[in-house]
Amino acid sequence: MANLRVKLPGLDMKNPVIPASGTFGFGYEFAKFYDINLLGSMMLKGTTLEPRYGNPLPRIAEGPSGMLNAIGLQNPGVDAVMNEELEKLRPLYTDKVIANIGGSAIDDYVETAKRLSTHDMVGALELNISCPNVHCGGIQFGTNPQMAAEVTRAVKAVSQKPVYVKLSPNVTDIVEMALAVEEAGADGITMINTLVGMRFDLKTGRPIIANKTGGYSGPAIFPVALRMVYQVTQAVSIPVIGMGGIASGRDAIEMMIAGASAVAVGCQNLVDPYACPKIIQEMNDILDEMGIEDIHDIIGKSRQY
Amino acid sequence: MGNYQGMMTIVSRKELVKDVYEMVLEGDAASFIQAPGQFINIKINDSLQPYLRRPMSICDYDQHHIKMIFKVVGEGTKILSEKKIGDQLDCLTGLGNGFVDLECQKAVVIGGGLGVPPMYKLAKDLVEKGVKVTAVLGFNSQNDVFYKEEFEKLCPTYIATMDGSLGTKGTVLDALKENQIEFDKYYTCGPEKMLDALVMAYPHNGYLSFEARMGCGFGACMGCSCQVKTKPYKRICVEGPVLHSSEVIVNG
Numbered sequence: 001m002a003n004l005r006v007k008l009p010g011l012d013m014k015n016p017v018i019p020a021s022g023t024f025g026f027g028y029e030f031a032k033f034y035d036i037n038l039l040g041s042m043m044l045k046g047t048t049l050e051p052r053y054g055n056p057l058p059r060i061a062e063g064p065s066g067m068l069n070a071i072g073l074q075n076p077g078v079d080a081v082m083n084e085e086l087e088k089l090r091p092l093y094t095d096k097v098i099a100n101i102g103g104s105a106i107d108d109y110v111e112t113a114k115r116l117s118t119h120d121m122v123g124a125l126e127l128n129i130s131c132p133n134v135h136c137g138g139i140q141f142g143t144n145p146q147m148a149a150e151v152t153r154a155v156k157a158v159s160q161k162p163v164y165v166k167l168s169p170n171v172t173d174i175v176e177m178a179l180a181v182e183e184a185g186a187d188g189i190t191m192i193n194t195l196v197g198m199r200f201d202l203k204t205g206r207p208i209i210a211n212k213t214g215g216y217s218g219p220a221i222f223p224v225a226l227r228m229v230y231q232v233t234q235a236v237s238i239p240v241i242g243m244g245g246i247a248s249g250r251d252a253i254e255m256m257i258a259g260a261s262a263v264a265v266g267c268q269n270l271v272d273p274y275a276c277p278k279i280i281q282e283m284n285d286i287l288d289e290m291g292i293e294d295i296h297d298i299i300g301k302s303r304q305y
Numbered sequence: 306m307g308n309y310q311g312m313m314t315i316v317s318r319k320e321l322v323k324d325v326y327e328m329v330l331e332g333d334a335a336s337f338i339q340a341p342g343q344f345i346n347i348k349i350n351d352s353l354q355p356y357l358r359r360p361m362s363i364c365d366y367d368q369h370h371i372k373m374i375f376k377v378v379g380e381g382t383k384i385l386s387e388k389k390i391g392d393q394l395d396c397l398t399g400l401g402n403g404f405v406d407l408e409c410q411k412a413v414v415i416g417g418g419l420g421v422p423p424m425y426k427l428a429k430d431l432v433e434k435g436v437k438v439t440a441v442l443g444f445n446s447q448n449d450v451f452y453k454e455e456f457e458k459l460c461p462t463y464i465a466t467m468d469g470s471l472g473t474k475g476t477v478l479d480a481l482k483e484n485q486i487e488f489d490k491y492y493t494c495g496p497e498k499m500l501d502a503l504v505m506a507y508p509h510n511g512y513l514s515f516e517a518r519m520g521c522g523f524g525a526c527m528g529c530s531c532q533v534k535t536k537p538y539k540r541i542c543v544e545g546p547v548l549h550s551s552e553v554i555v556n557g
Binding site: 057058060061065071218 | 309526527531
């Protein structure tokens with residue numbers, strides 16, 4: 001049994017595996033499959049100040065080793081998340097969760113963060129400045145370093161919990177984005193969000209997704225995520241939670257070798273509801289086989305190259 | 306709630322009409338199904354391609370078996386149709402709400418195309434409860450018709466075909482009117498246009514089973530949420546696929 005425990009700002013996790021926001025609802029849906037207390041933490045469904053229904057259907061399309069989604073930040077709003085969703089989760093999960101915050105203006109992020117960061121179950125906030133599926137909703141903050149820094153600074157000023165910023169891969173220079181949010185006071189970085197993509201119907205020529213474009217995720221984007229985590233972790237000194245296409249314990253370990261201090265599992269939860277517990281078990285088995293006693297011994301192991 | 310994963314073995318497979326297959330799966334996961342109209346979500350193979358599971362309606366079931374009928378419409382269903390007896394499939398079963406309100410005197414079950422299969426077990430359960438059941442099955446053409454005899458063994462059955470090659474020429478609505486079918490409740494599954502037409506014709510007393518592109522099939526991704534009159538939204542995979550006619554918003 002290798003030691004899998006990792007400590008990150010606001011999070012003392014029994015293992016580094018976290019279901020990613022938007023693929024795990026508010027957690028309780030998965031309690032009918034397994035004991036979710038096995039998880040290091042969990043990233044809640046993106047939450048906005050007001051309730052949002054999201055985009056028209058279809059919201060989902062498939063691609064090679066992955067899927068395209070354009071949900072559009074459907075959520076019941078911050079007050080319902082705090083008073084209803086988290087109360088449903090409370091009896092099922094004892095560790096701290098990461099609340100994911102979306103918005104379309106700095107004031108929205110600030111107000112949502114102010115409220116969520118007071119919740120006793122919330123260990124940290126994750127700022128979604130990279131949702132590609134909402135018009136005027138987040139992505140402009142995620143592609144412009146000055147705006148990313150501005151929203152980070154504003155949220156940091158009001159948050160009672162550590163703040164992680166979720167970066168978009170849809171930029172020319174992700175290191176520039178990472179340095180901007182670090183400079184603005186971010187306690188950590190989570191990356192990567194989805195890659196913007198499309199699929200079309202052959203007969204009609206119409207995009208399959210009603211929103212036309214969607215965010216691509218799944219094993220297809222794994223090497224892109226590895227590259228970006230490798231680059232960012234060499235440039236910043238705050239911890240990075242790596243995600244993007246992780247589907248196995250092997251993938252999770254590779255992501256940590258690339259430099260991530262913990263990992264998030266997204267899409268794979270949708271294909272296999274047991275993905276996270278399987279990945280935790282596989283990580284343990286692989287580390288045992290490799291003769292590694294502590295997960296920290298592999299974090300950033302690629303840095304020498 | 307019964308959302309459970311299990312390996313199921315293919316024990317029979319046959320092509321009913323062109324590109325439409327009936328397959329029987331055997332395994333303990335069948336026991337998690339609680340109502341007709343619930344669905345199964347199948348990982349077609351162990352590979353990353355195709356990536357997502359394929360949601361399928363359930364035609365009939367018992368404690369150990371699930372019978373499903375599907376049409377080859379793309380890559381996933383093509384691979385599924387080529388599976389052999391003895392092959393195993395990773396299945397999530399007992400998903401969705403299903404048809405749970407069977408209280409009525411005279412029921413009509415209305416299936417359109419690949420919406421016909423879930424009507425079969427429902428009709429069986431209704432007949433068993435002593436409800437007077439009529440079936441109306443709609444297809445494009447005579448060549449597409451399947452399960453006519455199976456339904457006829459259960460209840461009076463009427464066929465509608467768009468080209469008029471069998472039964473009433475036109476839609477299931479035309480067949481309902483032409484045969485003056487009386488009912489106090491209707492149950493249906495089929496193409497969205499057919500369901501919309503039924504809701505507009507009979508807004509008060511029906512249960513309709515909807516289809517949607519799904520990411521997960523168990524409520525996690527919000528990929529299949531639809532707006533309804535009774536709540537801000539319902540997830541087709543959890544609070545659906547069966548909706549009451551009074552809550553359906555017709556998209557036009």
